[in-house]
Amino acid sequence: MHDLYVDAAMPGTSRISKLIRERDDLPDTVSHEMVGKLLHGEALPRWEKLLCVVQQLCDMAVSRPVAEEERGRFHALWLAAERGRQRRPKAVAAAKPYTLLMLGVRDFSGLPLRPEVGDVAITVRRRKPEEGRYGQISSISLNGRLNFRGGLGRRAWPHTVRRLAKVGDADHDELPTRAREEVAVEDRHPERVTNRELALLDKWKVPRRSSLADYRALHEALDSATEERPMQVVLENHPALLANVITGNHGVWVGPQVRLGDQYVSDFLIASQTSAGLRWHLVELECPPARLTNAGNQRESPTLRHAI
Structure with a gap:
């Protein structure tokens, strides 16, 4: 869903909802709130509503995907998610779709995603989807959202993850450094410190x-x-x-x-x-009797230059 949304140039949820409402060839309407929840993986609606969003994004996508193929693909994923929710206990079934993903249900892209604390996630940047964003996972929320080290509200939904570098992978030792560098660049007020620091x-x-x-x-x-x-x-x-x-x-x-x-x-x-x-x-301390300037020309002495 996120890839299709990016291909459609990431339109606003209100615009998507308005365009769906103006069409007479779709089976239902979808509020902008529901569109936002769909894109963030916070809801699993009826198939008719999901179909409306998929069809509208297909029509807006730059690559012009085949709508019939996309409908079939999303219908299969929707069935898998719906069946997985029905098989779970009530407390789990009421959870958000990406919480189910964390509990073992396959994710909506068909790729198994099992992030753990310490893994480095390479995610899609919202404004620059062609660039990756690096973050080391510090915790995983109950709704499945990945929280990254460094604060600043750095987090991501699992469906935006392009790749996970697991502890033990060949390049895992290098990626946390890159993640810390990104935190430093994004911090607009590096002079501020927390009570913990x-x-x-x-x-x-x-x-x-x-x-x-x-x-x-x-x-x-x-x-x-x-x-x-x-x-x-x-x-x-x-x-x-x-x-x-x-x-x-x-x-x-x-x-x-x-x-x-x-x-x-x-x-x-x-x-x-x-x-x-x-x-x-x-x-930097120096010997107390040492001179700060030369006796002759009153310029800085070697001792002062060494200290500086």
Whole structure:
């Protein structure tokens, strides 16, 4: 049904309903609500209503499929779905058609579809059906809808799935990375974080402002340190000193010795949250006696260039 709908240039449900109502060669009329439910797999109506939608989409399709063949194909699929529903217990029979699919009834395209959590589904994009959309399944709703990791309302109906990459398939290890990249591209507000994501930073949160004891420890280290390490130790023991120089009305987190990839380690990584979102700050320490500028030309010193 979805393929036929795409071939018809994805017309609006109200337009499909209106065109069916204006015809006198069809056995029934179909409301736009029922058309929408049919296209989303949320209803299994009487055959007469399904026939009307199939016939109208055939007439609107660009490829001009043979209407008689399409009617026969959809009638066979409708019979299979109807018989499967009648054989199920009442609680199952009342479920949406794609819930039946999840319970073992063959899907409407004739291909077995048994998605599981962790599988990567390649689905049809609504506005660009020629392109695939990648999503790793995080859960499956009771109505059969596939929910993808990454939030942002990413989900799909089983009938839009072109391919499932199962755990253990040769390319399964590569596809989750592509799915995460798509989530990052689609996120219009990457600065926003969820409470669940913030909870991962709890061990670094600085709950208070700097105290007199913090400042004394800093002054002692500055007076005696001849290398970088003593400054690292005192700031790790008194993280409020770093948190105090960053604006974070909704919280500040200070993490020491944070690895960035395989080659770099930041002395400190500071996260600050304001109404504009979460901001990250990298801190690189150098030896306190080192100069920031050259004595002669007052340009940046090698130490400063190395830190930057």
